[in-house]
Amino acid sequence: MGKIKTPDNVDVEQATIGGCLKQIRRSNGFTGPEHVPAMSSIWVCEISPQQTKKMVDVVEKKIKPLDLSDYTHAKRFRKVAVEGTVVLQVLLCSATVMESKDELLEILRESFDTDLDAAKLFTHAISDERPMTKEQALRWSEDYWPLSWKGNPNQQDLITARFDLEREQMIIDQLLSSGAMATILAKKDPATGHITVLHIATDNRKEHPLHHSVMNAIAQHADGEKAHRASGDLLHQLGYLCHDLLVYTTHEPCTMCAMALVHSRVGQLVYIWPSRGGAIELSHFIGDRRDLNWTFDIWRWIGSGLERPVDCAVDEP
Amino acid sequence: MTDLQNHFLYMAAATFVAYRALMIGETPVACIFVDNRTGKIVSYGCNNTNESLNGTRHAEFEAIDKIMKKENLLGADAGVCASHFANLTVYVTIEPCVMCALALKQIGIKKVYFGAANERFGGNGTTIKAQGESYDSIGGIMRIEAIHLLRSFYIQENESAPTPKVKKNKEIHGKEFPPNLDFPLYISAETFKTEFGEERYEIFYGAQALEQEISPKIHLGYSFVDVCSKDILLELPSLDQLYLNKVINVDEDILAMAELLPRVDDQGMPYFYSLSDTKKRKIDSSAL
Numbered sequence: 001m002g003k004i005k006t007p008d009n010v011d012v013e014q015a016t017i018g019g020c021l022k023q024i025r026r027s028n029g030f031t032g033p034e035h036v037p038a039m040s041s042i043w044v045c046e047i048s049p050q051q052t053k054k055m056v057d058v059v060e061k062k063i064k065p066l067d068l069s070d071y072t073h074a075k076r077f078r079k080v081a082v083e084g085t086v087v088l089q090v091l092l093c094s095a096t097v098m099e100s101k102d103e104l105l106e107i108l109r110e111s112f113d114t115d116l117d118a119a120k121l122f123t124h125a126i127s128d129e130r131p132m133t134k135e136q137a138l139r140w141s142e143d144y145w146p147l148s149w150k151g152n153p154n155q156q157d158l159i160t161a162r163f164d165l166e167r168e169q170m171i172i173d174q175l176l177s178s179g180a181m182a183t184i185l186a187k188k189d190p191a192t193g194h195i196t197v198l199h200i201a202t203d204n205r206k207e208h209p210l211h212h213s214v215m216n217a218i219a220q221h222a223d224g225e226k227a228h229r230a231s232g233d234l235l236h237q238l239g240y241l242c243h244d245l246l247v248y249t250t251h252e253p254c255t256m257c258a259m260a261l262v263h264s265r266v267g268q269l270v271y272i273w274p275s276r277g278g279a280i281e282l283s284h285f286i287g288d289r290r291d292l293n294w295t296f297d298i299w300r301w302i303g304s305g306l307e308r309p310v311d312c313a314v315d316e317p
Numbered sequence: 318m319t320d321l322q323n324h325f326l327y328m329a330a331a332t333f334v335a336y337r338a339l340m341i342g343e344t345p346v347a348c349i350f351v352d353n354r355t356g357k358i359v360s361y362g363c364n365n366t367n368e369s370l371n372g373t374r375h376a377e378f379e380a381i382d383k384i385m386k387k388e389n390l391l392g393a394d395a396g397v398c399a400s401h402f403a404n405l406t407v408y409v410t411i412e413p414c415v416m417c418a419l420a421l422k423q424i425g426i427k428k429v430y431f432g433a434a435n436e437r438f439g440g441n442g443t444t445i446k447a448q449g450e451s452y453d454s455i456g457g458i459m460r461i462e463a464i465h466l467l468r469s470f471y472i473q474e475n476e477s478a479p480t481p482k483v484k485k486n487k488e489i490h491g492k493e494f495p496p497n498l499d500f501p502l503y504i505s506a507e508t509f510k511t512e513f514g515e516e517r518y519e520i521f522y523g524a525q526a527l528e529q530e531i532s533p534k535i536h537l538g539y540s541f542v543d544v545c546s547k548d549i550l551l552e553l554p555s556l557d558q559l560y561l562n563k564v565i566n567v568d569e570d571i572l573a574m575a576e577l578l579p580r581v582d583d584q585g586m587p588y589f590y591s592l593s594d595t596k597k598r599k600i601d602s603s604a605l
Contacts, residue, residue: 099493207392208385209399210420215373222371229370241372255447256423259416259440263372284445286415291444293437 006159015158018165020303021270025154026285027132037129037140038291040069041095043104044145046120047088051112052077055090058111069094070290073130073153075146091145095123128290157297165303167195172272172305175248178202183213184248185221188267195246199224214249214257218242218264242266252278252300258286261296268297272306319514321458322533322544324430327351327408328459329545330358330553332432335410335466336574337559338363339473345466348376348409349553350384353428358552359405360384363559376409377417381424383554399425406430410463412456415440418447429454432463434498442503455512456503457521457531461494461587462541462578468492469577491589494579496526520585529585540580540590545571 006012015023047055059076071091078089098104101121108116126145130153131137137149150156174197175184181203188195201216221242244267252271253261258279261269269287271280279286280298287296327349334347347363362379366372384405385391390398402425410432413421418440421429429441429452440447441454448454468489500509500522509522516535521527532539550556550567557563579587 206395208382209395209423209425210378210381218373219371222369222374225370241370254419254423255440255445256416256419259414259419259438259447260373262438263414263416265372284415284447286445289444292415 004156004159009165010159012155012158015154016302017158017161017163018303020165020168020301021163021299022302023154023158023161024281024285024288024298024300026288027129028154030129031132031136033135033139035136037127037131037136038289039125039144040128041123042071042126042145043092043095043098044122044124045090045092045108045116046080046082047090047116049086049088052088054111055088058108059090059092062107062110063093063097067093067097069096071126073147074126075141075148078146089124091126161297162193164193164195168270168301169303169305171195171197171248172270172301172303174200175250175272176305181213181250183217183250185217185242186246186248188244188246198245210256212254212257214247214253215260217247218260221245240265246270251275252280252282253286255279255284255286258284259292261287262292262294265294266296268299270299270301272301274300318516318535319512320534321513321531324408324458325533325539325544326546326549327358327406328410328430328432329541330549331361331408331410332459332462332466332541332578333545333550333570333574334361334363334553334559335463336570336577339466339470341559341561343367345470346376346409346411346463348380348407350380350405350407353404353406358549359554360387361553373416375414375417377407377413377420380407381420401425403427408458410459410466411435412439412441412443413454414438415445415447418445418454422448422451427452430458431456432458433460436495446503453504453508453512455508456498457500459544460497461530461581464494465489465577465579494528494587496528497521497524497530499523499525528587530581530587532581532585536583536585538580538582538585541575541578542571545574547571 009018010016015028045055074091076091080087080089092104101118104121105116105118124145127140127147131140131147131149132152132154134149137147141147171184171186175182178200183201184197185199186195186197199217199220201213201220203213204211204216225239242264244265247261247266247269249269249271250273252274254277274282276282281300286292287298289295331347331349334349335345338347339345344364344366347361349358350360351357352359360380360383362376362383364376365374365379388401390401405426407421407426407429409429412431412433412435413429414435415438431441431454434443434456436443438444441456472489506518506522510518513521513531517531520529521531533544547567557565576590579589582588
């Protein structure tokens with residue numbers, strides 16, 4: 001595969017596109033050697049090289065379907081010399097998939113009969129984070145489980161991201177037109193890339209302290225979905241929560257709202273102003289944490305529109 | 318000796334709501350809000366994400382919204398609202414998630430008790446301590462009961478049963494529980510001592526992968542019937558909404574829960590009810 005050319009409007013150093021969108025990634029701040037990655041535990045099985053083909057089959061067909069974890073950054077096999085002979089260790093699945101060794105053995109024995117003994121099955125640590133530098137990749141592979149290195153993943157995502165900046169500007173203008181703290185939920189057609197605005201909600205915390213614009217937008221979407229289902233509208237495809245929807249907010253969401261976006265399975269967040277109490281770049285990077293089960297792409301709008309005043313007399317958007 | 322009976326009584330009520338949620342097809346996570354001044358349960362909530370199609374409708378939000386309506390707090394001055402919630406204590410079967418942990422802070426709650434840690438999303442210390450220093454959230458009360466109810470739910474889902482039937486299931490009956498909480502993640506040593514007493518501090522605080530459970534009286538086991546009271550369940554506001562057919566049968570539920578839920582022995586170890594136990598320890602239904 002050839003190297004992807006960096007588009008002219010992308011500034012890799014600043015992690016920006018067209019001077020309008022800045023990529024927000026927790027790991028952009030963690031490239032140093034002192035950084036210890038978030039880790040989890042995996043089941044590993046030791047086999048002889050002759051068993052490889054069978055094992056690949058078992059992993060693909062029987063074990064992977066049970067595992068929701070993403071190990072695309074890791075290698076499936078590693079070679080180890082045990083008493084002078086080469087054996088292979090295989091990453092089977094996340095340790096959370098099977099609580100006991102017996103459960104896993106049962107599945108393996110369906111294919112391997114008796115030539116797999118329990119002693120060759122153990123748990124091992126793996127970095128959940130993708131390495132940002134080659135040096136990190138080598139060190140974490142050495143210290144934990146081997147990882148693959150295909151270049152800095154943040155930079156790759158940056159140069160392969162596709163935005164229609166004119167359309168983005170229109171959505172930002174619509175977001176700002178309410179003059180209040182607001183959230184837009186939108187949908188991107190996967191075939192054409194066309195973005196449709198579904199809901200625009202404003203902050204209503206004077207009525208109810210928890211009715212921030214993000215919470216209101218999610219509720220609007222749920223109510224709409226309920227109405228569609230109740231009306232028996234067959235043309236309307238059933239949606240699951242806010243799965244893969246695009247979210248635009250005037251302010252960096254607070255911890256409650258950012259986590260609400262995680263629970264709602266959104267696909268992307270663009271916000272304009274970082275804010276006190278913000279749970280993305282100013283504190284927890286919610287939305288970009290693999291330990292919270294769901295992640296989405298996060299961008300900060302740095303293009304035009306920022307000069308407009310927006311009513312924000314509160315601490316935590 | 319610190320007697321935790323009161324906390325167990327309230328948590329039993331929250332566990333009951335979770336059990337009813339399970340019976341009506343929702344995720345069995347539930348909470349109750351107790352007024353500190355009267356000791357009365359003023360609201361309850363159970364997870365409502367399936368019915369609402371809204372992934373944010375967790376138990377805490379359901380309970381908060383009932384109070385906002387009932388107490389005419391909608392549109393009220395922020396200070397008035399916060400001072401109302403400052404008088405309430407939350408009992409929730411599973412540690413509030415990151416979203417709920419911050420919602421409780423923003424609404425003005427000052428004290429939370431929970432059962433089991435929320436391994437994936439816990440917002441009072443497991444993944445993030447989202448509330449900061451705004452309130453203490455004290456876990457470990459009826460922990461294994463909360464876990465068992467959740468396991469019962471996932472088993473049900475796997476079988477995709479058309480009507481929820483909760484019964485002993487050999488896949489989870491007798492299954493081991495994950496170790497007790499790593500308490501320093503959630504509360505300070507001082508808070509632990511104040512809440513649970515010096516005697517439990519020695520055993521539980523900072524212990525690694527402890528299998529022992531907290532019981533109302535140290536060195537004394539318990540089962541659900543020992544800690545629950547029918548009276549407190551009948552006090553639950555709009556109890557009938559937890560019964561789809563509106564036929565309230567609390568006695569039957571308490572007995573069913575006593576049979577379903579794991580128990581804790583005098584050493585603090587979990588065990589399950591089995592027929593052979595009936596000779597040793599018969600459930601005394603007259604005690605209800």
